[in-house]
Amino acid sequence: MNKRITFRSNRGYYSFLVEKKTLTVLTMLFVLTGIFLVISVGVGSTIISPIEAMKTLFGYGFDQHTMIIVDLRLPRVTIAILVGAAMAISGGILQGVIRNPLASPDIIGISGGAAFAAVTFITYFSETLSIKWLPLAAFLGALSISIIIYSLAWKKGVTPIRLVLVGIGISTITSSLTTLMIVLSPYSAASQAYIWLTGSIYGSSWEDVIALLPWLIIFIPLAFICGRSINVQELGDDMARSLGSHVQLHRGILVIISVALAGSAVSIGGAIGFVGLIAPHIARKIVGSSFGSLLPVAALIGSLIVILADTVARTAFLPLDIPAGVFTAGIGAPFFIYLLYRNKNF
Amino acid sequence: MMMAVIQTRSLTLSYDTETVIQGLDFTLLENKITVFVGSNGCGKSTLLRSLARLLEPKKGAVLLNGKDMNSLKSSQVAKSLAISPQGPIAPEGLTVFNLVKQGRYPYQHWYQQWTEEDEKMVNSALENTQLTDLMDCPLDSLSGGQRQRAWIALALAQGTDTILLDEPTTYLDLRHQVEVLDLLFDLNKKEGRTIVLVLHDLNLAFRYANQIVALANKQIYVQGKPEEVVTRKMVHDVFQLKCEVSTDPIFGTPFVIPFGKGRNLYESNMSV
Numbered sequence: 136m137n138k139r140i141t142f143r144s145n146r147g148y149y150s151f152l153v154e155k156k157t158l159t160v161l162t163m164l165f166v167l168t169g170i171f172l173v174i175s176v177g178v179g180s181t182i183i184s185p186i187e188a189m190k191t192l193f194g195y196g197f198d199q200h201t202m203i204i205v206d207l208r209l210p211r212v213t214i215a216i217l218v219g220a221a222m223a224i225s226g227g228i229l230q231g232v233i234r235n236p237l238a239s240p241d242i243i244g245i246s247g248g249a250a251f252a253a254v255t256f257i258t259y260f261s262e263t264l265s266i267k268w269l270p271l272a273a274f275l276g277a278l279s280i281s282i283i284i285y286s287l288a289w290k291k292g293v294t295p296i297r298l299v300l301v302g303i304g305i306s307t308i309t310s311s312l313t314t315l316m317i318v319l320s321p322y323s324a325a326s327q328a329y330i331w332l333t334g335s336i337y338g339s340s341w342e343d344v345i346a347l348l349p350w351l352i353i354f355i356p357l358a359f360i361c362g363r364s365i366n367v368q369e370l371g372d373d374m375a376r377s378l379g380s381h382v383q384l385h386r387g388i389l390v391i392i393s394v395a396l397a398g399s400a401v402s403i404g405g406a407i408g409f410v411g412l413i414a415p416h417i418a419r420k421i422v423g424s425s426f427g428s429l430l431p432v433a434a435l436i437g438s439l440i441v442i443l444a445d446t447v448a449r450t451a452f453l454p455l456d457i458p459a460g461v462f463t464a465g466i467g468a469p470f471f472i473y474l475l476y477r478n479k480n481f
Numbered sequence: 482m483m484m485a486v487i488q489t490r491s492l493t494l495s496y497d498t499e500t501v502i503q504g505l506d507f508t509l510l511e512n513k514i515t516v517f518v519g520s521n522g523c524g525k526s527t528l529l530r531s532l533a534r535l536l537e538p539k540k541g542a543v544l545l546n547g548k549d550m551n552s553l554k555s556s557q558v559a560k561s562l563a564i565s566p567q568g569p570i571a572p573e574g575l576t577v578f579n580l581v582k583q584g585r586y587p588y589q590h591w592y593q594q595w596t597e598e599d600e601k602m603v604n605s606a607l608e609n610t611q612l613t614d615l616m617d618c619p620l621d622s623l624s625g626g627q628r629q630r631a632w633i634a635l636a637l638a639q640g641t642d643t644i645l646l647d648e649p650t651t652y653l654d655l656r657h658q659v660e661v662l663d664l665l666f667d668l669n670k671k672e673g674r675t676i677v678l679v680l681h682d683l684n685l686a687f688r689y690a691n692q693i694v695a696l697a698n699k700q701i702y703v704q705g706k707p708e709e710v711v712t713r714k715m716v717h718d719v720f721q722l723k724c725e726v727s728t729d730p731i732f733g734t735p736f737v738i739p740f741g742k743g744r745n746l747y748e749s750n751m752s753v
Binding site for chain 2: 138141142143147148149150213223231236274360361363365367369370371373374375377380381413420421423424425427445
C-alpha cells in the first residue's frame with residue numbers, strides 16, 4: 136500500500152486516498168507553472184530577466200517593469216492559466232461522461248455555439264455595441280447551443296452515443312453558419328472573427344481575470360467533488376446504477392459544470408479548443424484514469440500548454456502578436472505523441 | 482453483510498413493445514447458487530437486470546426484503562445486491578485497485594472516500610480473488626480470467642450478500658471458466674453468499690448450481706435441483722434441442738450430449 140497515502144481525520148469523518156505519484160506530478164507541475172509564469176512575464180518587446188521579474192512580482196521592481204509586468208503581461212499570463220485549466224477540466228469531464236477519448240468541449244457545441252455567437256456579434260453588432268460585450272455574446276452562444284444539443288439528445292435520459300451524434304450534427308451546422316457569416320461580412324470584421332476563431336488572449340486585462348475567476352472558483356471545486364461519479368459512470372450506465380449512482384442526474388450536473396467552465400473560458404480566450412482535448416489525455420498517460428488524480432493534473436497541464444503557446448505566439452514573430460490558438464496544437468500534440476510513443480505497449 | 486430476500490410479483494418485463502417476461506412470480510433461494518438457463522433471447526439477462534433494478538418492470542414488481550425495489554433508495558439497493566453486467570467496460574489504463582475501489586461507492590461521500598472499512602473491504606476482496614499482487618496493473622494488461630476476477634472483486638468490495646453475474650464465463654477458455662466458477666462456488670460455500678448466474682454452458686451450470694431456473698415462453702419452464710429437473714424433454718422444450726441426458730462421470734451431475742451432425746466413430750461406415 137506504499138504507493139498511496141491515506142488521509143483520515145481523527146474520528147474518520149473525513150477520509151481520502153491519494154496516490155503518491157499524483158502528488159509528485161502535481162508538485163512538479165506547480166513548480167513548472169511558476170517557472171513559466173516568471174519567464175513569460177519577462178519576455179516580450181522589453182526583456183526582463185527572471186530575477187528582476189520575480190522582484191517585480193513581489194513588489195520590489197522598477198516602476199517601468201511594474202507597469203509592463205503587472206498591468207500588461209501578468210493579466211495575460213493569468214488568463215492563460217485560467218483558460219487552460221478550465222478547458223482541460225471541461226474536456227476531461229466530457230471524455231469521462233461520453234466515454235470517448237475524442238470528446239472535447241467542441242462535442243457539446245461549446246466552441247461551435249460560442250464561435251457562431253461571437254462572429255455574429257463581430258459582423259453585425261461591433262459598430263453599435265462595445266466590444267466588451269463580446270464575451271457575454273460568446274458565453275450565451277455556447278450555453279444555448281449546449282442546451283439545444285442536450286435536449287435533442289434526450290430520450291428518457293441521455294446516452295453518451297446520442298450526445299456525440301447530436302453534438303457532431305449541431306456543431307457542423309453552427310460551423311457552416313459561422314463560415315457563411317464570415318464570407319458575407321466586411322473584410323475587417325472577417326479578419327477579427329478569424330482571430331477569435333483561432334483563439335487569442337491578446338489584450339487580456341485584470342477585468343477579464345475578474346470576469347472569469349468566479350466561474351472557476353465555483354465550478355472547479357464542484358468538478359473535483361463530482362470526480363467520484365465520473366469514475367463510476369466510466370464503468371457503464373448499468374454498473375454505475377447498480378453502485379447506487381443517479382446516472383442521469385449526475386450526467387446532467389457534469390455537463391453543466393463542463394459547459395460553465397469551457398463556456399466562460401471560450402468567451403475570454405476564443406476557440407482554444409484543442410487544449411480541452413489534449414490536456415486530459417496527457418494527464419491520463421501520466422497518472423492514469425482515476426478522476427481524483429486526472430482532473431487536477433489535467434488542469435495544470437492545460438495551464439502550461441496555454442502559457443507556453445501564448446508566450447511563443449506573442450514573442451516569436453515580434454512585433455506581430457499571433458493568436459495563441461495557433462500554437463496550442465503545436466505544443467500539445469508533439470508532447471502527446473511522445474507520451475504515446477513512450478507507452479506504446481500500454 | 483445485509484441479508485437480501487429477492488422476489489418478483491407478477492413481473493412483466495418488456496423492451497419497447499415486445500414483452501420478454503410475462504407475469505412472473507419467483508423467489509430467489511438464499512445462500513445458494515442459482516443459474517438461469519434458456520435459449521438466446523429468452524429473457525435471462527433481462528430478468529437478471531430487473532432483479533438488480535436496472536430495468537423498470539412494465540407491470541408487477543421486484544421485491545427486496547418484502548419492499549418494492551423501486552421505492553428504495555439507490556444506495557440501499559446497492560448495499561444489498563451487486564451485479565456484474567455482461568461484457569463490462571472499463572476505461573483504458575484503469576488499475577485493478579482503482580476498479581475494485583469503486584465497489585465502495587454506495588458507502589462513500591465526497592468528504593469520506595477512504596474509511597477504514599473501505600480499506601478492509603477492498604483488501605479482502607483483492608485477497609479473495611487472488612489479485613493482491615496484481616492490484617497496480619492496468620486491467621487491460623490482464624488475462625480474461627483475471628479481468629473477470631477483478632469485476633467479481635468489485636462486487637465483493639460492495640459488501641453485498643447477493644451477487645448477480647451475467648455470463649461471467651463468456652469469452653473465457655475452459656480453464657478460466659472453471660477458475661471463475663470455482664471462485665464463485667467458494668464464495669457461496671465459505672461465506673454463504675447468494676450467487677445468481679446466467680450461463681450458457683449447461684453442463685457447467687448443472688455442476689455448480691444448487692438450483693437452476695429454465696426460462697421459456699416468457700415464463701419459468703421449470704426450476705429446481707438440476708438432478709431432479711433436467712430431462713431430455715426439458716432440454717428439448719427449453720432449447721428446441723434433441724439430446725441425450727447422461728451423468729457426469731466425475732461429479733454425478735446431469736450431463737447433456739446434444740444430437741446433431743459430426744464425425745461419429747461408432748458408425749461403421751464413417752471414414753476417419
